[in-house]
Amino acid sequence: MEIPKRNSTKRSGKKVISLEYTNMDLKNWCDIIENAAKKLGLDFYPQEFEIVDYKDMIGYEAYSGMPSRYPHWSFGKSYDKADSLYKYNISGLPYEMVINSDPCLAYLMKDNTLLLQILTMAHVYGHNDFFKNNRLFKEGTRASYTIEFFKNNADIIREYVNDPSIGYEEVEKVLNAAHSIRFQINRTIGMGKSDEESKEDLIAFIIEKGKLEEWQKNILNIVRRETAYFIPQIETKIMNEGWASYWHYKILNYLKLPPSLHLEFIKRHNDVISPLMGTINPYYLGFKMFEDLEKRYGKDKIFEVRALERDESFIRRYLTEELCSEMNLFEYIKKGDDYVVKEISDESGWTQIRSTLCSNCGVNMIPSIVVDDISKKDGALVLKHIYEGRELNSTYMEATLKHIYDLWKHPVELNTVIYENKTKVCCEEDKKISYTNVK
Template sequence: MTGYSSKDLEFWNGKIEELIKTSGLDCYEQHFSICTYEDMLCYEAYAGMPSHYPHWSFGKAYERQKTFYQYNLVGLPYEMVINSDPCLAYLMRDNTLTLQILTMAHVYGHNDFFKNNRLFKRDTRAELTVEMFKAHADRIREYIHDPFIGPEKVERILDAAHALRYQTSRHGLHKSFTRQEFSKEQPNTVPERLADDLLGYLAERGKLAEWERDLVNIVRQETLYFIPQIETKIMNEGWASYWHYQLLNQLNLPTELHLEFLQRHNLVVRPFEGRINPYFIGFKMFEYLAKQPDGSSRIKEIRAEERDQSFLRRYLNQELCEELHLFSYQVRGNDIVVKEVADEVGWQTVRDEFASSVGLGNIPVIKPVEVDKGALILEHVYDGRELELNYAKETVKYVLDLWGGKVDLRTTLNGRSKLISCSENKIVLLLDS
């Protein structure tokens, strides 16, 4: 660290914690770790976990991010924070003192969000997070080093599970069921508990060895841990940005630090050209809502109850749409055409299209329907958006790897019912349904 010491960080962290106690935020115990930019690249590739299982995709992410960073094509995050109890966060060693103070305050906003938002409270066990990822890493390394299994077989199953990881329950963990209930389920039907959980269905019913089943369940369990973060990106970053702004304005920073704080804050919450900045949208919405009657208590209720889709649908009004200069568009050939602007006529359409695209909204929903003569029948839940055909064909091949037999996927293309059929030798055909 240059220009300040660890005692400086401890001093300002203590000041922030004093403000946390009077602000009404409710946080886990917070731990910070200082890391180099190389460490941050590694943590970013491995989703911030101190321990994670090996897979080539993580190495690819590391090399890609490292190359982009070295050529100044991207920057690194100022911090990385983990939904765990105690909450773990990494700070870049090269950050200025002001930036460290800002990011520590930002982390406490995330910490409060993790502890209190219903998706995290319902679907994750923060006190078991680090142990869960370490146990998964240990088990997978055992399979890799097992002379009867080895890395190639492990990689084949992990590749398929990674490709299908978001085809799992988007509404939280299912209740446990008994062996007696399992025995009553018909083998060629999809039980209600797995109707929206293709990955769970494949883990349970696919032609897999026990170690393969374990691999799929590991990927599924870790995906369920990350889904709340995906579903609350705008809210989570907006909440953290709102609170770092409030807290630093109460810290009585020296003038030179306060000026740098304002510059840094504006860089974080500025609008991006051509794409959405979740920090900008979330910060502006919470700032607006906090100014309404009973706003300070109301925003805490909102951060506890909503996810991005419901947050936008309920609280992104015409005034905010106009202030944020939102619009919807579509691509026609080589042209981008504006469909609606956020005026009195079009703002609701803009809001609804925006809300439908956040979180997992852009990932198609594929459900298991039934088993017909050994073939697994899947259905794409068509909402007006068609599957990208090349991706769909590769997806059914990965399903076949876990199912162990023929796979048929029903979908709609150009207004007509179609069947993407994958035979056991991985020949994929597009047929009329």
């Protein structure tokens, strides 16, 4: 999890950095913030901070915050992109990154001002509390094993890369395929897996029913398990960032900062939660909703909500008409080359806006592909797209079917909807893609 990126300041081609504090200053402030967080009722794992430079931060960002990940070209691509955007001052870097681990590990940019370090440390304690207490993280992850888990996975895949009988190209081929379907797993956290739900876990189905070597199954399972670790973060982005923003604001007000720091605090906080044009700022929406919940129901209620909900249920239950109007939320659609307003936050339109937000948060943003059958005729894997009004991107769809073919080693069929017509898309044995309308 991270606070939004900010652009670096440059003068005469060089970044201007003013560091008016020492590591001992940060240690003292960390102790002050931790004590305040405890007094205000937060319950968190032991917290560790690491100060890093921009290259380290780019690296951790590319690896989703983990100190160690298995080798794959996609991580290098992410690193090069972030590095180039930063060097040319097109995009900035996070103020911090936080890992759901026990102890909780967070990285702070050494270029941050003292106030930014204070604010981000308070923000981190909010995330830490959320990781420890929200049910999706409690039921879906093992925080005490996180760092070791990712390191062990990296070691296993590196062994396959270094094995002369396997090698990097073969490993990369399986990883490419696994990455293409990594979110097509069981997304229901904390529930037992029924026979029907097993068909919703495409990777597990291929592992069980496909004709793969043991090392290939192990790689698929590594990607599957690592993806499962990130599902709670995807499902609670708005809540988690809103909770952390709510508590950095509470903690810093509780500390009664000296005037030399207070003005920057107000500006930085407003930067974090400012609304964005044409999209939703999760920090803003989550902050406003938790602020509203405490006003209406009291402090105990926000801790209850933090423990039980995910973004979809959080929005559906607690986003009110008054909040929609206050935040001036509206829904727009594309007509031709233009975008036009479809709904506004009035008495008749706000519930539609709420429903649209629910359908576009968490894993709801990711297409769901499930197993339908295995053809008795030619062993084809028959898949079904759970169509909810959004069509698949044809370029990604075709590439993904080819990756699935590499794993299944037989034709792959996908039933979906294209231009409102039921369509069967097939990847044949020569990896040729064909389309057939289905009545």
